[in-house]
Amino acid sequence: xxxxxxxxxxxxxxxxxxxxxxxxxxxxxxxxxxxxxxxxxxxxxxxxxxxxxxxxxxxxxxxxxxxxxxxxxxxxxxxxxxxxxxxxxxxxxxxxxxxxxxxxxxxxxxxxxxxxxxxxxxxxxxxxxxxxxxxxxxxxxxxxxxxxxxx
Numbered sequence: 001x002x003x004x005x006x007x008x009x010x011x012x013x014x015x016x017x018x019x020x021x022x023x024x025x026x027x028x029x030x031x032x033x034x035x036x037x038x039x040x041x042x043x044x045x046x047x048x049x050x051x052x053x054x055x056x057x058x059x060x061x062x063x064x065x066x067x068x069x070x071x072x073x074x075x076x077x078x079x080x081x082x083x084x085x086x087x088x089x090x091x092x093x094x095x096x097x098x099x100x101x102x103x104x105x106x107x108x109x110x111x112x113x114x115x116x117x118x119x120x121x122x123x124x125x126x127x128x129x130x131x132x133x134x135x136x137x138x139x140x141x142x143x144x145x146x147x148x149x150x151x
Contacts, residue, residue: 009108009115010128011043013083015091021049021100031104044083044105048092056092059100080105 018024034040047059083105095101118125 007112007116009041009111011105011107013103013105015094016102016104017095018100018102019098021098023047023100023102027102039108039110040106041109042104042106043080044103046083046088046103047100048088048095048103049100050092050095050097052097054097056088058088 016027018027031042031045035042048056049059050056083103088103091101091103
């Protein structure tokens with residue numbers, strides 16, 4: 001197991017809501033670019049749509065943006081089985097009616113050398129989190145003495 005662990009990067013997930021239940025083509029292109037560069041490896045990729053009445057349906061990786069071209073064919077079938085039905089239910093509960101969502105489980109390939117070195121040194125991750133960009137910008141404004149716009 002330690003050999004496998006040494007070859008794995010940190011794994012994160014995102015649930016991203018899209019208005020009008022459409023996933024823009026540029027977003028899909030950026031996912032492919034990250035994969036092509038070796039920055040991330042997609043472990044699971046699922047799409048759902050929440051109708052106005054609250055019902056939820058899964059979307060196939062086909063023409064998600066409605067431009068007449070198949071999208072993400074290279075990632076079709078990207079499923080590790082780690083994103084389960086209860087995860088999809090949680091994602092559906094988090095989005096608004098009339099929208100779509102992408103659920104992406106991805107490995108951070110860029111971090112493998114760093115985390116491997118940490119593991120070999122006996123280091124252990126004891127906390128992790130994300131800082132929303134808006135909160136970071138607000139904090140930087142405070143540090144720089146700029147009065148927030150909504151204050």
